[in-house]
Amino acid sequence: MRKISPRALVGFVLATAAGAAAAHHSAALFYEVDGRTTVSGTVTEFRFANPHAILKFDVVGEDGAVQQWTAETTSPSILRRRGWSQQSFMPGEKVTLEGMPSIDGSYLMRITRAFREDGSEIGVPRGTDN
Amino acid sequence: MRGVAVLVLAAFAAPAAAQPPEGHGIAGFWNMGFGPMAPSRNPTPTEAELMSHFPEGTVVLTDTGLTEFPPGDYGGLAIHDALVEAAKDYDPESQTTVSLTCRPPGLIYSMQGPFPLEIFESRDIIVIKLEYFDLVRVIFMNETAHPDDWPASQTGHSFGRWDGETLVVHTASLSSGTLFNNGVDYSESVELIERFRLANANTLIVTQEFRDPGSFDGTAARVLSLTRGDDHVYPYDCDPAYGLALDGRQRPAASP
Numbered sequence: 581m582r583k584i585s586p587r588a589l590v591g592f593v594l595a596t597a598a599g600a601a602a603a604h605h606s607a608a609l610f611y612e613v614d615g616r617t618t619v620s621g622t623v624t625e626f627r628f629a630n631p632h633a634i635l636k637f638d639v640v641g642e643d644g645a646v647q648q649w650t651a652e653t654t655s656p657s658i659l660r661r662r663g664w665s666q667q668s669f670m671p672g673e674k675v676t677l678e679g680m681p682s683i684d685g686s687y688l689m690r691i692t693r694a695f696r697e698d699g700s701e702i703g704v705p706r707g708t709d710n
Numbered sequence: 711m712r713g714v715a716v717l718v719l720a721a722f723a724a725p726a727a728a729q730p731p732e733g734h735g736i737a738g739f740w741n742m743g744f745g746p747m748a749p750s751r752n753p754t755p756t757e758a759e760l761m762s763h764f765p766e767g768t769v770v771l772t773d774t775g776l777t778e779f780p781p782g783d784y785g786g787l788a789i790h791d792a793l794v795e796a797a798k799d800y801d802p803e804s805q806t807t808v809s810l811t812c813r814p815p816g817l818i819y820s821m822q823g824p825f826p827l828e829i830f831e832s833r834d835i836i837v838i839k840l841e842y843f844d845l846v847r848v849i850f851m852n853e854t855a856h857p858d859d860w861p862a863s864q865t866g867h868s869f870g871r872w873d874g875e876t877l878v879v880h881t882a883s884l885s886s887g888t889l890f891n892n893g894v895d896y897s898e899s900v901e902l903i904e905r906f907r908l909a910n911a912n913t914l915i916v917t918q919e920f921r922d923p924g925s926f927d928g929t930a931a932r933v934l935s936l937t938r939g940d941d942h943v944y945p946y947d948c949d950p951a952y953g954l955a956l957d958g959r960q961r962p963a964a965s966p
Binding site: 606608609610627629630631632634636647648649650652655657658660661682684685686687688 | 948
């Protein structure tokens with residue numbers, strides 16, 4: 581899979597982004613909270629636990645080397661009400677993630693939206709289910 | 711036989727008479743509002759009524775809900791100089807260590823965060839269960855003072871009373887916790903007064919009014935607006951290993 585160039589998202593932003601700004605483990609510590617990037621890769625591990633779920637996935641860079649990425653979410657207890665679960669990501673599954681890029685340039689991001697290979701979105705936007 | 715019937719009826723009637731009186735309508739599941747809250751917007755009549763109890767000169771903070779003050783910003787509160795100076799060395803990354811990841815950040819901060827809570831109301835106690843870090847508060851409605859020897863804890867000791875349709879809760883014996891998640895903690899001398907009042911069946915307004923001679927001068931306050939939901943608070947079950955995944959993140963190879 582290939583990393584897509586960072587781009588700004590306009591319009592609707594999920595609460596996963598907004599909520600992160602206020603959490604105890606502040607998103608501003610690791611992420612450009614106003615920035616957005618899109619990354620596609622293959623899931624290797626997913627841990628759906630508070631305070632933040634952790635998704636590990638591999639991305640094949642333009643040089644062919646595998647980049648081992650880490651992505652985190654806002655609180656799983658909030659995401660659970662938006663349709664997320666431990667089964668939201670399975671190892672080997674190809675996904676595309678949108679979110680905040682890391683401040684330090686590491687292969688780390690904060691998920692604001694997540695999509696399966698067929699383009700269907702994982703979970704639902706805030707306000708549509710609660 | 712008639713005598714037996716009367717006895718049976720009395721036996722059923724007695725427990726019913728001992729049931730707590732019907733509540734004030736605050737029981738249930740409440741979501742913190744996601745929009746701007748007073749005083750960032752004009753207060754609603756219920757909010758204005760509750761805010762009228764704030765002492766003159768109270769600093770009403772604008773970081774309720776999703777908002778968070780950046781480092782060095784204390785919302786106009788007169789934080790003691792020594793704490794402001796110490797906060798310059800605050801390392802927020804320490805929050806993600808195994809030992810601190812699951813330590814609740816403090817009751818006052820937790821109550822205004824973007825997580826739901828659930829209220830259970832009975833005659834002698836009111837229980838508030840926060841989803842955030844599984845905090846559980848017990849408010850003694852049959853007490854009127856804080857015990858002298860109550861140990862400091864994340865939830866402290868709370869007693870309450872109904873002032874008309876407003877629940878007034880006094881809390882003390884809180885262990886220190888973060889004021890703004892940016893490096894300044896309140897001390898164990900902090901005292902909190904909260905007022906809970908329904909604006910309507912589905913909107914609960916809560917005010918926090920707190921003083922802490924150990925960390926700031928004067929009185930601070932917040933106004934919270936919660937919306938009723940049809941749900942229960944979930945277990946938080948914090949995983950202390952969360953930060954380890956961030957520690958091990960890979961970085962791009964250095965350019966030759």
